[in-house]
Amino acid sequence: MAEDSFLTDDFLRQLINVGEVDILVGLPTHNNAKTVGSVVRAIQSGILNGFPRERAVIINVDGGSRDGTPDLVTGVSIDDMRPASNLYALRTLHSITTKYGNSPASGVAFRTILAAAELLRAKACVMLSPESTNIKPEWLSKLLRPIYREGFDLVTPTYQRHKFEGLLITNLLYPMTRALYGKNIYEAYAPEFGFSGRLGTQFLGQDVWTDGTDGAGVELRFTLAAITGKFPICQSFLGEKVHIERSSADLVPALRQTAGTLFAALDRDFTVWSAVAGCEPVPTNGTDQEVLLEPLRVNRKRLREMFSSGVAELESVFQSILSPTTLAELQRISRLGEDECRYSAELWVRTVYEFAASYQKSVISRDHIIQALAPLFRGRAFTFLTEHRNASAGEVENSIEKLCLEFERSKPYLLEIWKPRE
């Protein structure tokens, strides 16, 4: 087996002790001591409540924590839960941990969990993020039940979000994935999702582990693999997604994980997405998603300034990536004042498609192409924030829907500029 080469002997021994399971909970960690305890308790409570008769295991894959995270995972006893919940598991709930390195690498962690799931013949698996501080026990049922009971192979989450949260998802990843792959999946790149052992084994055998990216955006690749493999997919509404503190410097890594992964997948999946027309809805348990409208102070001025200076400073880079018409239009709007500057949906879609085509042709270093998208995304974010400052939830949803349709409408343009495979 392929996994023999990277699973440690100690981890294999632990897996042998566990034996076959029905439910597997994957928990990748790295210095999450502050939150991991409550996450493990929520998992245990979720299993006691939703799957008391099933054989279950929590697998913690740690990227070299120095704050004792793995000890906290294995130290939380299920007995602590019982008096409070008055529930009893009829099977032993195992909790095991392994370390894969000294720095976090989501690809390695996910691969380890997939390999463990295959060895333990897990029927349904769920990946949870230790950073989700508001994780609820019912999340497990919501992500696992459609797989365990209803025959789905992938369950992606939908969340309650503020209208300005996750702009990279709403303005790029969701509309582009939907337009090209023809599936209405809101969160194709999510830290929490459920999947079947069948899908996990199929993905484990794919050649995605040795491309030198350290598995950046592996969750998105997994979703795309489920779509292209025609596995049954559904969505479950989980509730509020707690904001994780990020600095502005996180935008480029976020672009690598989303836009970079998607652009790379487009090259591989050309035969699939080039033949897709329209969009199929994906069954959703609960509401599609909820939009919060509470006031939020955002420095739009800074976004516009970074957009304008980025367009001016990176002209030589954009000349390699964008068509002269698109670049000229970007330069025009970047010189406009705060009140007039609008990065329209049409121009944004054309920009993203030209970036995707340039990425495929590798006109310059692929990573540089992704980095060059950051100032333009700030411009689009500025426009989105400005246009929806006082918008209602319905208006925001309509606007995102229009953007999705624009991505669909412009798909022939992407096919036109796409380099045919030699």
Add this chain to the structure above:
Amino acid sequence: MRDMIISELTQALHDIARSFAHFLPRFIVMLILALLGFVIAYVARAVLRSVLGLIKFDKLSEKAGASQLLSKAALPSATEVLSRFVFWVAWLGFILLGISVLGILGLQDEIARFFLFLPRLFVALFILFVGLLAASFFSRAALLAAVNANIPSPKVLSLAVRSIIIVFVLSVVFEELGLAEQTMLVAFGIAFGGLMFGLAIAFGIGGRDLARRLLEKQVVRGKKQENEDELSPL
């Protein structure tokens, strides 16, 4: 006396005829080598042009920034320049080989030196190309990083990175060619030292305000600034 003159003249004529008879076949061989060299060089140019076209050498050269340099100097594309260079080097090599067949004393040493120089020339050209590629890559990386980190004057930073790499590459190229090694070493030392000194002064004097702002930002953590950090992109 008359007989002696006639005899000397006859001897001289014989010598000339012998020399000519000795030289003519060598000259013919030289012409054949030159002609053969032309054909081989021509074929080599055509083959190289096709290979470079296949591997999209022009694109690579564009990425390296070599194409821009060539167009500024009103030269053709990188593929064309390299093909022509190989053609002339190959043909010149055959011509020099032909000349060496003539057996002209003194020239042979120069020709041997030329052939010994050729590998160094190719290595130097390779270093130059890779160096330009690296300069282009790292200057672009610096530009993008500076723009995304909102650092002032990103183009200056990018240009500084490019200049440092190009100066370093040129010094290595000249050393490889064995041209003015000492001069280049000293020039590189002065240029590099000057640049670093200049940067140190520039950051020391010009960056005082920036340093103060950074320190204030780190030390004085009062009310949270309103900025895009409050928005999660994912």
